[in-house]
Amino acid sequence: MEQEMESKHTSDGAEFYQLCDYVHREADCIINRRKKELLTGNPLKKKHLDFLDILLMAKDENGIGLTTKEIRAEVDTFMLAGHDTTGAAISWTMYALAKYPEYQEKVRNEVDAILEDTGGALEWEDLSKLQLLTLFMKETMRLYAPVPFISRCLDDDVVIDGKKVLAGVNVRLCIWAMHRHPDIWGEDVEEFKPERFHPDKMKDFDSFGYIPFSAGPRNCIGQNFALAEEKVLLARLLHKYELSLPDDTPEIIPSVRLVLKVEGDDIKLRLRIRK
Template sequence: MIEKLSKYSGKEDSFEMFHQASLCTMEVILQCAFSGGEMSEQTKNEYVEAVKRIGILLVERNFNPLYVLFTAIYNLSPGGREFLRLCDFVHYTGGSIIKRRRQELERDPEILAEKKRLDFIDILLMARDEDGRGLTDLEIREEVDTFLFAGHDTTASTLSWALYSLAQHPHHQDKVREEVDQLLAGREEDTIQWEDLHKLPYLTMCLKEAMRLHSPVPFISRTVTEDTVIDGVHIPEGSYIGIHLYALHHNPDIWGDQHMEFDPNRFHPDRMKDMDSHAFIPFSAGQRNCIGQNFALNEEKVILARLLHKFTFDLDPARPVEKDMTVVMKTRDGMWMKVKSTGQTAD
C-alpha cells in the first residue's frame, strides 16, 4: 500500500482511499487467516466491489416490505438477481481458497508441523469431533465467508474514516505522526513490533474517536430470546430488533452537544473510566460481539502508524465526501485524498 501511494506523493492526482484500504486489508486477512491464500489482483478488485455492492443491495431490500417478506419475489427482481449472482461469486471465491489449501495439505501433510501456530483456515480443515468427523465444506465456507467479508470491509472503513478525520484536522494528524516518529526514532526499519502497540496512546485515541464519530458498522441486529421490557416497552420473545450504533455514538446525553466534532480527548483514560461500558460499542457487545476486534484494532494501529510515518494526508477539495450508510459506513462518490512524503526512507 505504501508503494502504491508513493506514486501519488506530491502530485495533483488524488486517489480513492476506500479502494486502496480495502485491497490492503484484504491482503492482511489472506496472509494472517488463510495461509497467504493466493488471489489475483483482478479477483481482489472484483471481490471488494462485490462486497460493496452486496451491502447496497441489502439496504435497498430492507426498504421494500414486499421484498423483505417474500424472498421468492425479491429473487426474481433485478436487484435480487444481481444479489444472488454476487453471492455466488463471493461463495466461489471462498470455496477456491478452501480447495487450494486442502490440496496443499494433502500434497504435503508435514507443512503444518513447520508452522509455529495454525492459521484460521488450517484450524477449520483439521478440526475433528469426538467421532473423528470434520466440518463439511459448506460449514467451512460459511466461516471463511464471514472472516473474509467482515475481516476486510469493516477494517477498511475504519482506516479510511480515521485518515479522513486526521486529514480534516492536521494538528491531530501532526500529533499522531510525532508520536509514531518518536517511537521509531533510531531504528533501522519502521516495522511496528508487538510491544509497540501499547506505546501509541494518542493514535489509539484518534482511532477510537473516528470509530465513534463515523461508526464503520452503523447498525446491528439481534433476535430477542426472551420476553424483555425496555423503558416500559414490552418486546416479545422472537422479535427482530435493530440497534443503531451511529445514533448511540452521537447521543448528546453521553457525548455532549459537540458530538459531531472530532475530539480524540474524549477517549483519554481519565474521561473514559466513569463512562458506561455500553456507551461506545463499535464492535457490538455481549456474547455476539466481534470475534476479531483485537485483531482489527492491532491491524489498524499498525497500518495507520506506518502510513502516517511515511505520508501527510490531505482531502481533495474538489471531491467532497458524503456518507452512505449501508451495512458498513461508506461514501456515495468515494473518499479522494492526496499525499505528500514526510521524507522518511527506512523500510
C-alpha cells in the same frame, strides 16, 4: 445472506447470485487446495496453524469434520466481518486525519518518535506505545462507527422504557445514534475530540455506551487483530505522507449501511510524500 434476496428473476437478483457463485467458487478453490496440502504434509509441523487449518482439522466427538460448505460459511463470515469493516475504519480514520490537521501533526510526532528509532519498522510491542493514534482511532470510530447498527432477535420479552417488546421480534441497535447521543457524550457530542478517550476521563464511563465492536457474548472476535492491523497501516502511512483534503472536497455525508459508507462519490484525499 442469500436467503434475504427475494428473487433470482430480477436483474439485481441474477447479478447477486452470479457474484455469490463467484465468491463461493474462489473460496472452494482455496479450501480444496488447503485440504490437499493438509493430506500430503504434516500440519502439526507448521509453526502456526491458521484459521483455515483449524477448521479443516476440527472434528466433533464422533470424529466427523466440517463439510466444505460449512467451512465456506465460516470463511465467508470472516471475509465480510474482517475485510469491509477494517477497510471502512481505515478509510474514515484517514479522512479524519486529513480533516483535522492539528491532530494529524500530534499523532505524527508520536509515530515519528517510534519509527525513527526502528528505521520505519514496527514491532508488536511498539503498538501499545501509539497512544495518541489509539485515541484518534477511537474518536473516529465513535463518530464514524464502521458497523453503524446491529440486530438481535429477542429470545424473551423485554421491557424498554415501560414498553414491552415481545420475544421473536427483531430489534436493531443503532450504534451510530448511541455514539452521537448527548446523554452519553455531553453537549459537545458532534465535536471531534480524541482526548475524550483519555483513560482518566473514561474511568466512570458506561462501557455499553461505546460499542464499535458490539458488546456481550457475540461481540467482535477480530477486534484486537483489527486494531493492530489499523495501527500498523496508519502509523506507516503517517510516517511517510501528509494527508489533506483537496480544496474542492464536497460535504462528506456518511451513509448508514451494513458498513458505514459515504453518500455519492468516494472520499478523495491528497497524499504528499514528506521530505
